[in-house]
Structures are given as structure tokens and as C-alpha cells.
Amino acid sequence: MVVVYTEANGQLERSDTRKEDIFRAASSLFSIRGYQATSVRDIARELDLQGGSLYSHVASKEDMLWEIVSRAADAFLTTVQPIAASREPAPARLTNMIAAHIEIVVARLSQATVFFQDWRHLGDDRRNEIIRRRDAYEALYRQVIADGIAAGDLRNIDPKLAAIALLSALNGLPGWYRSDGPWSNSDLASGYADLLLAGLLRGPSGDEKAT
Amino acid sequence: MVVVYTEANGQLERSDTRKEDIFRAASSLFSIRGYQATSVRDIARELDLQGGSLYSHVASKEDMLWEIVSRAADAFLTTVQPIAASREPAPARLTNMIAAHIEIVVARLSQATVFFQDWRHLGDDRRNEIIRRRDAYEALYRQVIADGIAAGDLRNIDPKLAAIALLSALNGLPGWYRSDGPWSNSDLASGYADLLLAGLLRGPSGDEKAT
DNA sequence: CCTACCGATCGGTAGG
DNA sequence: CCTACCGATCGGTAGG
Numbered sequence: 001m002v003v004v005y006t007e008a009n010g011q012l013e014r015s016d017t018r019k020e021d022i023f024r025a026a027s028s029l030f031s032i033r034g035y036q037a038t039s040v041r042d043i044a045r046e047l048d049l050q051g052g053s054l055y056s057h058v059a060s061k062e063d064m065l066w067e068i069v070s071r072a073a074d075a076f077l078t079t080v081q082p083i084a085a086s087r088e089p090a091p092a093r094l095t096n097m098i099a100a101h102i103e104i105v106v107a108r109l110s111q112a113t114v115f116f117q118d119w120r121h122l123g124d125d126r127r128n129e130i131i132r133r134r135d136a137y138e139a140l141y142r143q144v145i146a147d148g149i150a151a152g153d154l155r156n157i158d159p160k161l162a163a164i165a166l167l168s169a170l171n172g173l174p175g176w177y178r179s180d181g182p183w184s185n186s187d188l189a190s191g192y193a194d195l196l197l198a199g200l201l202r203g204p205s206g207d208e209k210a211t
Numbered sequence: 212m213v214v215v216y217t218e219a220n221g222q223l224e225r226s227d228t229r230k231e232d233i234f235r236a237a238s239s240l241f242s243i244r245g246y247q248a249t250s251v252r253d254i255a256r257e258l259d260l261q262g263g264s265l266y267s268h269v270a271s272k273e274d275m276l277w278e279i280v281s282r283a284a285d286a287f288l289t290t291v292q293p294i295a296a297s298r299e300p301a302p303a304r305l306t307n308m309i310a311a312h313i314e315i316v317v318a319r320l321s322q323a324t325v326f327f328q329d330w331r332h333l334g335d336d337r338r339n340e341i342i343r344r345r346d347a348y349e350a351l352y353r354q355v356i357a358d359g360i361a362a363g364d365l366r367n368i369d370p371k372l373a374a375i376a377l378l379s380a381l382n383g384l385p386g387w388y389r390s391d392g393p394w395s396n397s398d399l400a401s402g403y404a405d406l407l408l409a410g411l412l413r414g415p416s417g418d419e420k421a422t
Numbered sequence: 423c424c425t426a427c428c429g430a431t432c433g434g435t436a437g438g
Numbered sequence: 439c440c441t442a443c444c445g446a447t448c449g450g451t452a453g454g
Contacts, residue, residue: 036247037332040449052450053423061449117328121248155409158402161394164387165380165406172379183372191369195376198366199410251433263434264439272433424454432447438440 019057021047026064031110031174035065035118065118066126072115073133075104084140090148091197097141098170098193105173106185113174138163145200154200166196230268232258237275242321242385246276246329276329277337283326284344286315295351301359302408308352309381309404316384317396324385349374356411365411377407 025046029038040061041051058064083096105112119130141163148154169192183191236257240249251272252262269275294307316323330341353374359365380403394402 034245034247034331036245039447041447050424052425052427055450056423120245157406161399161402162406164383165403168383168386169376169380171386172375172382175379175382176375188372191372192376195368195373195410197410199406199408250431252431261440263441263443266434267439426452428449428451430448433445435444436442 016057022054022057022064023067027068027110027114030065030068030118031113035114035121062121062123062126065114066122068111068114069119069122069130070126072104072108072111073130073137075108075111076101077133077137079104080137080140084144090144090151090153091201093144094141094148094166094197094200095193097144098166098196099189101170102173102189102192103185105170105177106179106188109174109177109179116171116174138167141166148200153202155202157200162200165199169196227268233265233268233275234278238279238321238325241276241279241329242324246325246332273332273334273337276325277333279322279325280330280333280341281337283315283319283322284341284348286319286322287312288344288348290315291348291351295355301355301362301364302412304355305352305359305377305408305411306404308355309377309407310400312381313384313400313403314396316381316388317390317399320385320388320390327382327385349378352377359411364413366413368411373411376410380407 022043025043026038029042029046033042040054043064044051044054047054079100080097083093083100086093086096088096120127122130142159145154145159145162145166149156149159173192177188181188233254236254237249240253240257244253251265254275255262255265258265290311291308294304294311297304297307299307331338333341353370356365356370356373356377360367360370384403388399392399
């Protein structure tokens with residue numbers, strides 16, 4: 001068995017390359033067809049294996065889904081959490097949080113797609129764990145928005161509604177982003193962040209003078 | 212066979228009540244578990260029927276999905292199109308478009324959820340038709356935003372990016388909206404519309420004075 | 423990692 | 439609308 005070390009969830013993790021191949025093939029197929037519409041045989045075929053052979057490396061189809069969803073949830077949380085906790089003003093923190101989120105989506109498009117689209121197909125315990133992490137992620141945005149309102153930097157809007165609207169816009173990204181689309185990744189991140197932030201900012205919005 | 216007339220897609224349509232029962236049960240189950248994870252037997256059980264009995268009323272499982280998705284797509288298009296084409300200023304049109312969209316989601320929550328979540332499981336022809344209608348719907352928003360920029364009412368941002376961001380935020384609604392949630396429907400519509408529009412407006416954003 | 427198999431469930435149909 | 443069935447496919451396993 002070939003063993004390498006790959007970075008996942010911010011820490012080094014021992015894993016064999018075959019398992020990573022399975023992870024990538026499953027991410028790709030789940031993201032395109034959806035978890036339920038993808039059979040274990042589909043994944044095996046992608047790797048030129050026979051159907052049952054996958055089970056030398058993974059214990060169940062749901063384990064593959066869990067691996068994808070759980071890693072994606074961790075990527076968002078562990079990357080954005082320190083930004084939310086930094087000492088910068090709320091608007092700057094939000095801009096950086098949005099940019100970091102978009103970067104993860106772009107860098108791991110199929111995993112992010114599966115995360116947003118198929119987490120409900122996990123078993124009860126794992127699904128609840130993901131809901132917990134999603135709530136924690138939403139709370140990061142809610143808190144920074146509340147900070148910004150308290151500091152007078154943001155309009156006096158409902159932080160929960162604002163966080164939901166912002167995250168909804170971000171969560172839609174995997175649905176339409178294409179690497180060969182009309183925007184470069186940095187144009188996309190800055191344009192998107194500007195747009196979402198402008199709705200929250202107090203005073204003149206964006207690059208235009210007040211009338 | 213009992214025959215009634217129900218309003219669908221803005222026009223009267225002949226249909227028997229049993230078929231409407233099936234439509235509602237399928238919408239509910241598809242929205243909760245997803246199309247692929249819902250069996251024809253699940254739908255039959257919800258209506259106290261035997262598995263095969265559904266096929267007296269519908270020709271295939273995919274036909275049920277098509278009925279739901281196609282009606283939802285039509286509801287959005289036919290409701291919002293006249294608003295987009297009205298002679299009001301772009302910001303007022305956008306506000307009304309957003310409110311109308313939210314109203315449809317709230318009034319037909321399970322159908323809207325299935326529409327956004329399961330349209331990819333349609334066969335090729337029907338899926339392409341839905342993509343066509345989604346593009347047309349997006350074009351309505353893109354055009355009004357472009358109008359607003361040309362008239363100097365909106366900031367000079369990329370209309371396509373703005374339309375996508377706006378619609379992504381709206382499309383996320385079925386994922387978190389609950390009728391017993393903390394906001395009344397009108398609070399939700401106005402708060403959400405205000406938030407999304409503020410990011411586009413030129414000059415002082417929303418209810419605060421410019422600094 | 424393969425061959426060969428398991429029971430369960432799937433969408434759909436025939437005949438009444 | 440039911441009973442009884444169809445072939446196909448599913449996730450998963452035993453034994454090598």
C-alpha cells in the first residue's frame with residue numbers, strides 16, 4: 001500500500017493514494033449526478049475497478065459522502081474562524097471572510113458542491129453534526145455583522161437576516177461558478193464581496209459619491 | 212372521476228382531484244428527501260394506495276417531477292415578467308420583483324424547494340427546457356439592473372454578476388425559510404428586498420444618512 | 423483487487 | 439385501484 005501525507009482540515013493526515021483517488025472520483029460524480037443517483041459501481045468504473053473492490057478501502061457509500069462533506073465543512077470553519085476573530089474593523093473582516101469562502105469554493109469546487117447539495121443524505125448523527133457546524137459557521141458572520149452595527153460601521157439591520165442573505169448568496173456560488181467563466185477568480189471575489197458588503201454598509205455605498 | 216378546475220400557470224387547467232393529491236404528496240416528499248431518495252411506493256403510501264396504483268394517474272415518476280418543476284418555473288416567470296416590463300424606475304421594479312419572488316416561495320414552499328433542488332434529475336429534453344426558463348428568468352433581473360445603471364439609479368456594477376448574486380440569495384430562501392420562523396412574511400420580504408437592493412443602489416444606502 | 427454471489431428494493435406492467 | 443409479478447439495479451460480503 002502506497003502511503004503519503006496530505007493536508008486536510010489544516011493538519012497532516014496519513015492516507016494512501018488509492019483512498020484519495022476514491023475521494024476525488026466520488027466528489028466529482030456526487031457533484032454532477034448527486035449522491036443518490038451515483039452508484040458505488042459508477043465510482044469503481046471511474047477508477048477501472050470492479051464494483052465490490054471499493055470496499056477494500058471504504059466501509060460504506062455513506063462513509064465516502066461523510067468524508068467529503070465533513071472535510072468541506074471543516075475547511076470553511078477553520079479558514080474563516082480566525083478571520084472573524086481578528087482585530088480588524090467589521091467591514092474589513094467581512095470582506096476577508098467572503099474572499100476566503102470564495103477561494104475555498106473555487107479551489108475545491110466539487111467537494112463544496114457535494115457539501116451544499118448532499119449533506120441531507122447523511123445518517124441522523126452525522127447530519128446533526130453537519131447542521132451544528134453550519135450553525136457555527138453562520139454564527140461567525142452573524143457576530144461580525146452585529147459587531148459592525150454596534151461600532152456604527154454597518155446599517156442597523158437584523159444581523160441574522162443579513163447573515164442568512166449573505167451566506168445564501170455565497171452558497172449559490174457552486175451552482176453557477178465555472179472555472180472557464182467570464183470572471184477571473186480575483187475579479188469574482190472582489191466583485192462579489194463588494195456587492196454583498198455594499199448592502200450592509202452605512203453611508204454612501206461603494207465607489208459612487210452620495211447624491 | 213372527479214373533475215375540478217384549478218389555477219395553474221395563470222390559466223385554468225382541467226384536472227381531477229386525485230392527480231392534485233398526488234402532486235401535493237410528491238411535492239412534499241421530494242422536497243424533504245429529494246427526488247432520487249423518494250420511491251413511488253413512498254408517495255403511494257402517503258395517499259393510502261398500493262404501489263402500482265399511482266400509475267392509473269401518472270405515466271412515470273419523472274412525469275411527477277416535471278409537473279412540479281415546470282409549474283414552479285412558470286409561476287416565477289409569469290409573475291415576475293410583467294413587473295420587469297412595467298414602466299416604473301428600475302429600483303422600484305427590482306423591489307417588486309424580489310417581493311413577488313418571495314411570495315411565490317412562501318406560498319408554494321415544497322414545490323419551490325423541489326424546483327431548485329431536483330431539476331437536474333429530469334431527462335435531457337426537459338432539463339434543457341428548464342435551463343432555458345431559468346436563463347430567461349435571470350435575464351429579467353439582468354435587464355432591469357442594466358436599465359437602472361443606464362438611468363443612473365444603480366451603481367456601475369456588472370449586471371450579470373449582480374443578477375446572479377441577487378438570484379443566489381433568493382434561491383437560498385427555500386433552504387432556510389420556515390413558516391414558523393422569527394419573521395412575518397411581509398417583514399421578510401421587505402427586509403430581504405431592502406438588503407439586496409441596498410447593495411446595488413447609488414448614493415446613500417437605505418435608511419441611513421450619508422456620512 | 424476479482425469473481426460470484428446475497429437479499430432488498432427499485433420503477434413499471436398485466437390482468438382483473 | 440389491487441394483486442402479483444417483471445427485469446434491473448442497488449449496497450454490501452465471502453472467499454480467494
